[in-house]
Amino acid sequence: MRAFMKRILSTVTTMLLVNPVLAFNPPAPQPDPDPTPPAANSVTIEEHQTGFCRVDGTIDADVSGYRGDGYSNTVNEPGTAIVWQVTAAQMGSYDVVVRFANASGAARVAVTQIGDMDMETLSFEASDSWADWQDMTASVLLSAGTNTIRLVAVSDEGLPLVDSIRLQGEGLSAANCDAVVDPDPDPTPDPNPNEPANFQAVTNQYVFDGITASNTPYKDSARFRVYYGANGLGNFSQNNLDLTLAHMESAYDLFVTDWGFRSPGLSVHSDDGPYFKMNLYPSSYMNAGGVMLYDARAGLSYLQVLASQLTAPRVTVHEFGHSLALTEYQWVDQTRTGAWWETVANWVADTYLNSASYNDVRQRFGLGDGGTIIDLNKVIGQAHLMIVSDQNYYEAWPFLTYLTNNPDGYPGLGKMAVPDLMRNHKRNNETPLHVLERNVSPVSAQTVLGRYWARMAYLDIGHSKAQQAFFNSRARLNFSNLDAVGNQTYKVKSARAPQYGGANIIPLSVNGAGNVSVEITNLGNGRAESNFNATLSVRASSGATRYVTLANGSGQVSLSHDEEVSLVVVNTPDTLYQYDAFRTSSSSPEAQGLNYQVRITGAVPQ
Numbered sequence: 079m080r081a082f083m084k085r086i087l088s089t090v091t092t093m094l095l096v097n098p099v100l101a102f103n104p105p106a107p108q109p110d111p112d113p114t115p116p117a118a119n120s121v122t123i124e125e126h127q128t129g130f131c132r133v134d135g136t137i138d139a140d141v142s143g144y145r146g147d148g149y150s151n152t153v154n155e156p157g158t159a160i161v162w163q164v165t166a167a168q169m170g171s172y173d174v175v176v177r178f179a180n181a182s183g184a185a186r187v188a189v190t191q192i193g194d195m196d197m198e199t200l201s202f203e204a205s206d207s208w209a210d211w212q213d214m215t216a217s218v219l220l221s222a223g224t225n226t227i228r229l230v231a232v233s234d235e236g237l238p239l240v241d242s243i244r245l246q247g248e249g250l251s252a253a254n255c256d257a258v259v260d261p262d263p264d265p266t267p268d269p270n271p272n273e274p275a276n277f278q279a280v281t282n283q284y285v286f287d288g289i290t291a292s293n294t295p296y297k298d299s300a301r302f303r304v305y306y307g308a309n310g311l312g313n314f315s316q317n318n319l320d321l322t323l324a325h326m327e328s329a330y331d332l333f334v335t336d337w338g339f340r341s342p343g344l345s346v347h348s349d350d351g352p353y354f355k356m357n358l359y360p361s362s363y364m365n366a367g368g369v370m371l372y373d374a375r376a377g378l379s380y381l382q383v384l385a386s387q388l389t390a391p392r393v394t395v396h397e398f399g400h401s402l403a404l405t406e407y408q409w410v411d412q413t414r415t416g417a418w419w420e421t422v423a424n425w426v427a428d429t430y431l432n433s434a435s436y437n438d439v440r441q442r443f444g445l446g447d448g449g450t451i452i453d454l455n456k457v458i459g460q461a462h463l464m465i466v467s468d469q470n471y472y473e474a475w476p477f478l479t480y481l482t483n484n485p486d487g488y489p490g491l492g493k494m495a496v497p498d499l500m501r502n503h504k505r506n507n508e509t510p511l512h513v514l515e516r517n518v519s520p521v522s523a524q525t526v527l528g529r530y531w532a533r534m535a536y537l538d539i540g541h542s543k544a545q546q547a548f549f550n551s552r553a554r555l556n557f558s559n560l561d562a563v564g565n566q567t568y569k570v571k572s573a574r575a576p577q578y579g580g581a582n583i584i585p586l587s588v589n590g591a592g593n594v595s596v597e598i599t600n601l602g603n604g605r606a607e608s609n610f611n612a613t614l615s616v617r618a619s620s621g622a623t624r625y626v627t628l629a630n631g632s633g634q635v636s637l638s639h640d641e642e643v644s645l646v647v648v649n650t651p652d653t654l655y656q657y658d659a660f661r662t663s664s665s666s667p668e669a670q671g672l673n674y675q676v677r678i679t680g681a682v683p684q
Contacts, residue, residue, distance in 0.1 A: 121252055122244040123162050125150060129252025131226075134158035135236065141179060142209040144241050149179075152236040159230040160240055166220040167249025169489065169520065174227065175215050177241040181208040185620065201622045202238060211241055218245075219487035224253050269340040269349075276300045277343045277353040284373035286359055286380060299323040301330055301343055304358045304388070312360045312385025321443050322358070325391045328435040329398050333426065339497055342401040345377030346410075354378055356401065358394070360385040367393040370400035379404050391436065392427050392451060399426030408503040415503070417471035417659035418510050422496065425475035427451060429482075432543060450543040452476060458534065458548070458583065459556040464668055465511070465527065465579030468659045476539060480530045481514075483540030488526060490517035511579070511654050524650035528611030531581035532625050535615035535644040557585055560676070560683050567677045575603075575671025576649040578657070584645040586681035594643055594680040598631030601673040607652040610672050615644045631676075643681065647674065 123129035124146035125137045135152035152158040166172070185201045202214055218227065231237045277300065279291065288309065295307045297319045304322055307313045314322075333339045343353035357380040367390075368383035379401040387393040400423050409415040430436050431448030440448065456473040466474045481495035490498070498517055499510045515523040530539070537545035559582040560568035576582050588594060598612050612628040619640040626635045637643055649672035657668040 119248050119250075120244050120246045121164065121250045122242055123164070123252050124242045127252065128254060129162050129164055131161040131163055131255035133160045138239075141239060143179075143211050145177075146242065149239050149241040150237075151239055152231060158236050159228050160237065161229075161255075162227045162243055163224055163253040163255050164220070164227065164245055165224050165251050165253045166222055166247075169219070169221045170247065171217050171219050172245050172247040172250065173215050174218050175213050175244040175246070176229065177211055177213055177244070178202060179208050179211050179239040179241070180204045181206060181210070201618065201620050208239065219489070220250075221489065269338065270334065270344065271349070272351060273341060273343075274351075274353055277355045279303060280354050280357055280376075280378065280380075283354065283376040283378060284380070286357065286371065286382070289359065297323065298355065299327050301353075301355055302326045302358065303355045304360065306360060310362055312362050312388065314360070314385075314388065317443075318389050321389050321439070322394065324439045324442065325389070325394060325430075325436075326356070326358070326398065328439050329391070329395045329426075329430050332430060332433055332435040333398075333402055337497070338494065339402045340405045340407075342379055342398070342405045344405060346405060346407050347377040356380060356398075358383060358388070360388040368397040370397045370404065372404060391430060391448075395430045396423045396427040399423035402426060403500060406497060406500040408500045408505055412503065412505065412507050413658045413661075414507050414509045414656060417466050417468060420471045421466055421474045421478060424451060424472055425478040425482075425496065428475060429479070432541070450541065450547060452541075452544045452547055454548055454551055454555055458552075461531065461534070461581045461583055462559070462574045462576040462671070463580050464577045464657075464659065464662070466659055467577070468662065471659060476534070476541070476544065477530055479541055479544075480533065480539040481526075485533065485538070485540055486529050488518050488521050490519070490521075491526075507656075509654070509656060512656070515654060523654060524609075524611055524652075527579050527650055528613060528627075528646075528648045529625065531583070531611075531648045532613035532615045532646045533623075534581070535583050535585075535646050536617045536623060538615075538617070538623050557583060557684065559584055563675065565677070566679055567675055568683060569601075569675040570647075570671075570673065572671070572673075575673055576647065577671055578649055578651065578655055578668035581646055581648040584647070585684040586643050586645060586678065587684050588637060588643065588681045590680050592637040592639070592641075592680070593634065594637065594678070595634040596628060596632065596645055597677045598628065598647060599675050599677075600631070601675060603670045603673045605651060605667060605670055608670075608672065609650055609652050610674065611648045611650045613646045615646055616641050617643075634680075645676070645678070645683075647672070647676070 126147045133150040133152060135150065135158060137148045138151045139148040150160045180202050182204055185203045205212065229237060229240060289305050294305045294309050296303050296305045302323055304319055305311055334341050341353060342356055344351065359382045361382055362385050364384045367387045368381060370379050370381055372379045381397045383393055383397065400419060403409055403419055403422050428451045432450065436448045453473040456470050457476055460470065463470050465477060478496050481491050482493060484491040499513050502513050502517060511523050514526065518526055533539050537548040559570060559574045561571055563569050570582060574582060586594065596614065600608060600610060602608060612631050614626040614628065614633065614635045616624045616635060616637065626633055635643060655668045657666060662669050
C-alpha cells in the first residue's frame with residue numbers, strides 16, 4: 079500500500095477577517111499633511127502601488143488624513159475583500175499593520191485567518207471621526223516566496239476604510255500582482271480512485287460470528303450494512319436502522335469524500351478496489367460500547383457495537399475513526415502510535431458531532447445538538463499529564479483539533495494535519511510527535527506544543543462549543559499547580575510537575591496597575607535535555623486574545639482593565655522522546671516532571 083504524502087505548499091495565503099463598520103457621511107477630504115515616515119525593515123503598500131491587487135469596491139479620497147492616492151472602501155456586503163501580495167525572503171512570523179478608520183461608535187471585533195481557519199481575534203476600536211486613522215497590528219505567517227494577503231468582510235456592512243498595510247521584518251518586498259502562483263504543482267494523489275456510488279456487499283471475504291446474509295436480517299445503505307434481529311444481535315425499528323446508516327454515511331462523506339481520508343471500503347491490500355460495504359453488528363452483550371474488528375486476510379475492518387449504542391455517533395463514529403486510522407495503515411503494528419488511536423477516534427467523533435454533516439442528520443431525524451465530548455477535568459484539570467498517556471489517551475483529542483484548525487498558521491498543519499500524521503509515518507515505530515516535527519519544519523514540535531497549551535488556557539483553538547463548556551465549568555477545574563515559597567516566588571507541586579508535552583495552566587489575579595512580570599527557573603529533573611516553553615496568555619472581555627512568549631522563561635505584559643492573564647508552562651525537552659504510553663514507567667524519561675520555580679510580580683496565582 080502506498081503512503082500518500084502531502085507536500086507543504088510553498089505559498090501561504092493569509093486572510094485577515096474583520097467585522098466591518100457602518101455607512102457614514104464623510105467630511106471634506108484632505109490627505110495626511112505630515113505622514114509618519116515608514117519604519118526601517120518594513121514595506122508599506124498603498125492603493126495604486128505595486129503589491130496592491132484589488133478592492134471589492136472603490137478607491138476614494140473623501141475623508142481627510144489618508145496617505146497616497148486615497149483609501150479602499152469596500153462594497154457593503156459580506157465577503158468583500160482587499161487583496162495584496164508580498165514576497166518574503168524566508169518563512170517566518172511578521173507583523174502586519176492595517177491603517178484603518180472606524181467612526182461607527184463601537185469597537186469592531188475581527189478574526190485573522192489563514193485560508194479559511196480562524197486565527198487571532200482582534201478588536202478594531204472606534205473613534206469620534208472618520209478622519210481619525212488608527213493602526214491595528216496582527217501577526218501573520220509568511221512562506222518564502224510570494225504570499226497573498228486578504229482582508230475579508232464577514233457582515234453586511236463591508237470593511238472599515240483601509241488606507242494601507244505595513245509589513246515589518248527583514249527581506250520583505252511588494253510583489254507584482256500579475257505573478258502567477260501555482261497553488262499546488264504536485265497535488266496529493268487521490269487515495270480513493272474510481273470509487274463507485276454503491277459498494278458491494280461482503281460475502282466470503284470474511285464472516286463474523288457465523289452471521290451471513292442468509293441467516294440474519296440486514297439493512298443496507300450505499301456503503302454500509304447493519305445486521306440485526308438474530309444470532310445474538312439486537313432488534314431495531316426501521317427508523318433506528320435508518321438513523322444509524324444516516325450517521326455512518328454522513329461521517330463517510332465528511333471524512334472520506336470531503337476530507338480526503340482513504341476509504342475503509344478499500345482493502346489495505348489494494349488501492350484499486352473493489353470497494354466493500356462496512357458491516358455493523360449490534361450485539362446484545364459486550365464489555366464495551368463498541369470495538370473495531372479487522373480481518374487481516376481481507377484487509378477490511380468492521381464494527382461491533384453494543385445494541386443500546388447503535389444510534390449513538392459518539393460510539394459508532396468513534397469506531398469508524400479507528401477504521402480510518404487502519405485503512406491509512408502506516409500506524410498499524412507500530413506500538414508507539416498505540417495510545418494515539420483512541421485520541422484520533424475521539425477526534426473523529428467530536429469533529430463529526432460539530433459538523434454540517436451531523437446537522438443534516440439531526441434535522442432529518444429531529445435530534446438534539448451534537449455538543450462536544452471534551453472532558454475538561456482531564457484535559458485541563460490534569461493538563462500536567464503527558465500529551466498522550468495511558469491516563470488521558472481518550473481525552474487528548476483537542477490537540478488534534480488545534481493541529482487541524484491551525485490558529486497559529488504553522489506550516490504543514492491545517493485540514494490534512496491528522497491524516498498526514500499517519501501518511502508521513504516511516505513505519506519505524508516512531509511516535510506521532512516525530513512525524514509532527516517533520517511536517518511542521520522548520521517550526522519545532524516543541525513550539526507547537528507550547529502554543530497549543532497557551533491557547534488551551536482559554537480554549538482558544540477554534541472550537542466554540544468546547545470553549546463555552548470551559549467557561550461554564552472553569553471555576554470547578556483544578557488549577558492548583560504551585561506552592562508559595564516566599565518573596566513572590568512559587569515552586570511547582572511535585573504531583574503536578576508537567577510530564578513530557580504536558581502543561582501547567584496557572585490563572586493569575588492581577589494586583590496594582592496591571593503590569594505583570596514573570597521569571598521561570600528550571601530546577602532540573604535529572605535529564606540533561608530538560609527544557610520548557612512558557613507563555614503569558616491574555617484574554618479580553620470581548621474575546622480577543624494575545625500570547626506573549628517568555629523567551630528563556632522571562633517576560634512581562636501590560637494589561638488593560640478588561641483583560642485577564644494566565645501563565646502556561648509546558649514540558650518541552652530539547653529532544654523528542656520515543657515512548658510507548660502503555661509501557662511508560664515512573665523512571666521513563668517521558669514520565670519525569672518539569673521541576674521549576676517562578677517569580678511573579680504584579681500578580682499572584684489564583
